Amino acid sequence: DAMVxxxxxxxxxxxxxxxxxxxxxxxxxxxxxxxQQKSSQAPKLLFHYYDKDFNNEADTPDxxxxxxxNTSFCFLDIRSPGLGDAAxxxxxxxxxxxxxxxxxxxxxxxxxxTVT
Amino acid sequence: KNQVEQSPQSLIxxxxxxxxxxxxxxxxxxxxxxxxxxxxxxGPVSLTIMTFSENTKSNGRYTATLDADTKQxxxxxxxxxxxxxxxxxxxxxxxxxxxxIIFGSGTRLSIRP
Numbered sequence: 001d002a003m004v005x006x007x008x009x010x011x012x013x014x015x016x017x018x019x020x021x022x023x024x025x026x027x028x029x030x031x032x033x034x035x036q037q038k039s040s041q042a043p044k045l046l047f048h049y050y051d052k053d054f055n056n057e058a059d060t061p062d063x064x065x066x067x068x069x070n071t072s073f074c075f076l077d078i079r080s081p082g083l084g085d086a087a088x089x090x091x092x093x094x095x096x097x098x099x100x101x102x103x104x105x106x107x108x109x110x111x112x113x114t115v116t
Numbered sequence: 117k118n119q120v121e122q123s124p125q126s127l128i129x130x131x132x133x134x135x136x137x138x139x140x141x142x143x144x145x146x147x148x149x150x151x152x153x154x155x156x157x158x159g160p161v162s163l164t165i166m167t168f169s170e171n172t173k174s175n176g177r178y179t180a181t182l183d184a185d186t187k188q189x190x191x192x193x194x195x196x197x198x199x200x201x202x203x204x205x206x207x208x209x210x211x212x213x214x215x216x217i218i219f220g221s222g223t224r225l226s227i228r229p
Contacts, residue, residue, distance in 0.1 A: 004159075042205065042219035043160070090159050105150070105207075105217075107159035 003027050004108035006091050012114045013081050021076040021111045023091030029106075031097060032074040034066060035090040037110070043090055049074060050097065078113075086115045118143040120208050120220035128226045133196055137223045139189040139206035147211035151180050151191045154203045154222070163191070163204075193225075201227045 005024045013019040023032065031050050035043035047056045049068045063085070065077040078085055091108040120141045129135050141149070148167045152160035164173045164180040166189070173180050177194045193200055203222040210216030 006159075040221075040224075042221045044219075045217060088157075092159075104162055104165060107152075107161070110157070110159045112157065 004091060004093055004106050006089075006108040006111050008111060009109060010112050010114070012116060013078075014116055015083065016080045019078050019081055019113070021078075021089050021091075021113070023074045023076070023108055024072050025091075025093045025106075026072070027093055027095075027106065028071060029093035029095050030071075031094045032068060033092040033094075033105070034064075034074070034076050035092065036085075037088040037090055046076070081113070081115045083115050086113055088112050118208075118210065118216065118218050120206055120218045122204075122206050122220040122223050124223060125221075126224040126226070128228060129196055131196060131198055131227050131229050134192065134194050135196060135225065136193075137191045137204050137206075137225070139191070139208075139220055141187050141189070141206070141208045141218070141220075143208040143210050143216065143218050145210055146184065146187075147209045147216075149180075149182055149189050150207045150209070151178070151189075152205040152207060154205055156202070160205055196227050198227050198229060201225060 007022045033048040034046045037043040046060045063079050068074045088110045090110045092105050094103045094105045096103050123138045150165045151163040154160040163178050166173050166182045168184050179192045182189045203224050205222045206220040208218050
């Protein structure tokens with residue numbers, strides 16, 4: 001059974017048109033992460049939620065926002081997508097902060113975003 | 117600067133052969149090191165996770181080693197199968213915050229029949 005679910009798997013949006021990507025989890029984990037991964041590159045952390053506490057990475061553009069209405073769901077909002085935002089967006093969860101102890105990080109299948 | 121470097125960038129081997137992928141890191145303070153397998157167009161899937169005190173961990177045909185003194189890790193794949201074709205990513209975590217999760221850029225492994 002899928003534990004980290006991302007919808008849609010493929011999303012096409014127009015330049016400048018807001019888009020929302022969705023992630024849900026059945027693990028009841030405290031931490032949810034959003035990563036951006038461009039072709040042949042490592043995933044880049046955009047931000048994470050520790051419960052309701054939002055943690056933004058310093059170099060994440062303001063164009064990217066996130067919401068976590070409850071434990072199970074987390075959304076990535078791109079307010080005005082540019083061509084450079086075309087990428088795979090990965091959602092991940094962990095029971096607690098992975099740095100403090102060897103908690104596993106579980107990834108969803110990703111959403112491939114195309115900007116036309 | 118916290119970095120994770122993987123080698124080789126890409127590797128092609130014949131089905132049934134063994135191979136070893138390398139990961140060197142400078143992340144400090146070190147908490148744990150994980151190896152992931154990422155199929156094209158999919159999210160990463162965990163293979164192994166090791167803490168400071170662990171030297172070797174196996175998961176089926178995958179065996180990871182860790183030398184915390186030299187800050188090196190390797191992933192050995194035995195008797196490769198076509199389904200092993202994927203990117204293998206080394207990820208090192210620091211225990212200071214969730215932000216200190218440093219991804220390597222991966223090794224692209226292709227298995228030829």
